[in-house]
Amino acid sequence: MGADDTVIRILATIRAIPRGEVAGYGEVARRAGLPGRARLVARLLSHNDDPSLPWHRVLRSDGRIALPEGSPGFLEQCQRLRAEGLRVENGRVIGAKARATFDEQVWGPPD
DNA sequence: TTAGTGACAATAG
């Protein structure tokens, strides 16, 4: 029972990413209450088959797309992100970093 | 049990 809950929390966290925004793997793990489990999030997405999951909003911490450049998934992710109004340049999302953490909602974005 | 691998992250240079 425990392992399934962590999976559910991670999936719920990914679903909670608003349209037009993105979040890093580590960020998703932290929000799900699982600090240090970024690679678990990655593994889940790599095995995921649910089309309703907004997997394209999950990026590396530096804003780069995690999939191999030029792969079908990479192209699909670029397309979906741009369809949400995000600017993707050389496999990287510009502006629109992973905001909406609790601290940033309280203190505002860091300068 | 150990070694290798992966849709990762943080740090140093």
Added chain:
DNA sequence: CCTATTGCCACTA
């Protein structure tokens, strides 16, 4: 800005 190194967790051979 970049690459390289190290740490990390979960899985597999």
